[in-house]
Amino acid sequence: FSPKPLVGQRVLITAGPTFEAIDPVRGITNLSSGKMGFAIARAARAAGAEVTLVAGPVHLATPRGVRRIDVRSARDMQAAVQAEVDRASVFIATAAVADWRPASSAGQKIKKDGSGQVPQMAFVENPDILAGVAQSERARSGQLYCVGFAAESEDLITHASAKRRRKGVPLLVGNIGPATFGQDDNALVLFDEHGWRELPRASKNALAQQLVAELAQLLQARQSA
Numbered sequence: 767f768s769p770k771p772l773v774g775q776r777v778l779i780t781a782g783p784t785f786e787a788i789d790p791v792r793g794i795t796n797l798s799s800g801k802m803g804f805a806i807a808r809a810a811r812a813a814g815a816e817v818t819l820v821a822g823p824v825h826l827a828t829p830r831g832v833r834r835i836d837v838r839s840a841r842d843m844q845a846a847v848q849a850e851v852d853r854a855s856v857f858i859a860t861a862a863v864a865d866w867r868p869a870s871s872a873g874q875k876i877k878k879d880g881s882g883q884v885p886q887m888a889f890v891e892n893p894d895i896l897a898g899v900a901q902s903e904r905a906r907s908g909q910l911y912c913v914g915f916a917a918e919s920e921d922l923i924t925h926a927s928a929k930r931r932r933k934g935v936p937l938l939v940g941n942i943g944p945a946t947f948g949q950d951d952n953a954l955v956l957f958d959e960h961g962w963r964e965l966p967r968a969s970k971n972a973l974a975q976q977l978v979a980e981l982a983q984l985l986q987a988r989q990s991a
């Protein structure tokens with residue numbers, strides 16, 4: 767057993783929420799803290815990987831030895847991932863990417879005009895970054911191992927297994943509710959082609975270390991297959 771089982775791996779991770787601008791001072795976002803993704807970046811680095819972290823707007827310090835790229839919107843995040851993913855051997859999508867963005871963003875602050883009228887807003891769907899990467903040639907041929915996350919409020923086993931297949935990823939990690947946003951601990955369920963197993967409630971740092979250990983084993987099993 768190597769104490770640094772990810773030596774030689776280049777791991778690309780997305781983390782945090784995205785922010786979708788309505789105008790220069792407003793936008794829509796969500797309550798993701800980025801803690802799980804940052805903890806995985808730290809654990810992967812400690813396991814010897816070269817780690818790049820694409821982070822949405824979060825208030826977290828960069829783990830030592832990790833290269834960080836800050837982004838704001840889903841499309842910024844997608845562009846950063848596209849620029850980096852060809853160098854990666856593992857892609858881990860922990861970001862809570864906004865599903866929709868305003869169809870247009872105003873160049874100036876939208877003013878209240880005193881008439882009591884409220885702005886009408888149209889939305890368009892954001893790209894699914896993980897699904898796009900999972901469909902790429904390198905992912906399909908096994909040169910890039912993709913890991914997705916899922917937060918389901920009910921019937922995690924059914925929904926997360928279906929999501930694993932739909933997104934086309936070999937490993938999907940389910941957050942066991944209730945909402946873990948911003949919390950320091952969590953419990954996870956790992957779904958792969960063989961079924962699922964639980965990582966019981968622990969700190970996000972401890973879970974990240976266990977996840978990295980599992981990942982190292984899965985990568986090793988692939989290599990020797």
Ligand code: C5P
Pocket residue numbers: 780840859860861862863864865892893894895896897913914915916917
């Ligand atoms: O479909 P859902 O949002 O539940 O899928 C969650 C997984 O997909 C996470 O790994 C998340 O980072 C990724 N995702 C993404 N781009 C999106 C939506 C989700 O990469 N637009």
